Amino acid sequence: MNPFSRNKKNSGGGGSITPARKSPPFERGGCCRGFPDCLVIGSIISYGKTRTNQPPSTSKFDLKVEELEKEVQKQRELKTVYKARLARAQEYMKYYLQVAKENGFLQLILPATGSSIKHEDVVDNHDQNHNIIVNRQTETVIYRDLESVIRLAKANGWHIDPSEIELHSKVARGSTSDIYKGTWRGIEVAVKWINSDFFYSNEELEDGIGFFAQEVEILSRQRHQNVLQLMGACLDPPNHAWIVTDFLPMALQEWLHGLDDDRSRKSKKKERTSPLPPLHERLVKALEISKAMQYLHGQKPVKVIHRDLKPSNIFLDHGMHVRVADFGHARFLGDNEKALTGETGTYVYMAPEVIKCEPYDEKCDVYSFGIILNELVTGQHPYIETDYSPSKIALQVSEGTLRPTLPENEDQELIELIRMSWDNASTKRPAFSTITITLTTIIEKQMVTK
Known part of the structure; x- marks a missing residue:
């Protein structure tokens, strides 16, 4: 009712005008319109009827x-x-x-003026054949030009023109890229489309191109059954920076936790929607991950460290075998060399030395694997028993006071392997060659006891 409206009241042929009754603020809404819980401050005025002063819902x-x-x-x-x-x-x-x-x-x-990078700050990388330089201050791998990668792609037959690819539905979204299901020469493929904003969000366009080119080259080198295979790439950034691989519809995360609907994905407790796979199958997946990482760390003259190993970056092919994927954070590392870029990866799977911005090497991947191995054995998300935020988890992990809950009633050799893999001291963590041997022994022993 409009408080300023007029009502005509007829009496004996004459007319008198009486003001309409004004609705109090909590009846007509006013500035609290649409907010039923809005508190009315001050005394309640009587308007000719009794009103019970009930406390509003809080x-x-x-x-x-x-x-x-x-x-x-x-x-x-x-x-x-x-x-x-x-x-x-x-x-x-x-x-x-x-x-x-x-x-x-x-x-x-300590230059006298300015903080620009001097010639001395830039030195040649170990792998001279791939035309890359490494900025020691920022640890950025910069390609002198993209032509060297394009020549490599054309020479080896994996350079793709964007017109050859038919994009279908978007199947995943990341912070810097989107993943599309597509078709290339009649083959079902996955297309990782690096967002154009990624290239402009870096200090210089060349830096973004360098990151993209590094990911493409790292992936192009891989020839292992448990590592995602590069089929080709569109090398025309920033608008057509596409990495084309096999289309693998299921990640290890979905296989392990059975999260196949939006409601379960968004649930805080992440309820399971399918039975937990048998322990033997889970250990085989762990073994395949270890073999892939052993291959990456064993490359010469420079090894590859992944730096973002987690279940959502590990996929299963049509034969249900593991494929380690997403090399967006990966980098080359020479023997006895340490990386300095901190906070690379995901907090829950991130090694303490990375969280603390300390120098680190390939053992940061071993730590991530330890968390994944425990997740595979228990079937539980890391730290699900707590309500800690990622930053609190990171703080306690870096201090060595927090790790996920270990499995109960399992092989002690397996539990010890998990403990060693996520040890706070990186030097105490085993190499993947040792992990592969240990897991093989554990799996064989379980098969004998069945």
Whole structure:
């Protein structure tokens, strides 16, 4: 009812005008329109009828307060993580500056003006044949031009023109790319389309092209039954930066946890929608992952470290065999060389030294595998027994005070392998060659006891 409307009341042929009764704020809505839980501040005015002063429902306020409290707690945890990280960075900086001073090259790393990269900051990579340089300050692999990769692709028959590919439905979305199901020369393929924004979000377009070219070249080198096979690539960034591979419809994550509908994917507890696969099959998957990683780490003259090993980046082919995929975070690493890029990967599977921005090597992949192996054996998501945020998990993992719950009543050799793989000290983690042998022995022993 409009409080400013007029009502005509006829009496004895005459007319009188009386104002319409005004609705109080909590009846007509006012600035609280659409918010049934809105609190009315001040005294309640009588308008000719009795109104019971009932307390408004606070359910929405309670939920909002709970959300804000969680956000505040999350920010506190992040503050703690970043504060600890800053302290470590300062310690490393002091140490490196002291070493530089003692060896007489302090002036080379502390230029008098500006912070631009000097010629000395850029040195040739171990693999000279692939025309790449490595920026030691940013650890960015930069291709002098994309022509060398294009020539490599054309010479080996995996250069693809975008017009040859027919894109169908989008099947997955990532932070920097989308995955499409497509057809190429009559073959069903997966097309990883790197978003054009990725190239412009880097400091320079050339850096984005360098990252893309590195992923393509790493994948082009792989020849292993448990590593995703490159079929070709469209090398025309930023609009046609496409990586074409076999189409593998199922990830290890779906196979293990049975998450095949949106409701289950979004559920906090991630309810299972299908039975847990037999332990023997799960251990075989772990063995195949280990073989793939042993192959990657054993490459010469430079090994490949994945840096983002997790169930959603591991796929199953039509024969239900493992294919390690997604080399967007992978990089080449020479013997006795350490990487310095921190926070590469996913917190839940990230090694402590990576979280702490410390130098790391291929053993960061072994840590990730340890978390995956435990997940395969237990059938449970890591840290599902807690309600910790990713930042809190990262903080406690880096301090060595948190790991996922170990399986019960399982082979002690298997449990010990998990413990060794996720040891806080990277030097104590076994190589994948050792893991492969150990898992093979465990699987054979289980088959004998059946």
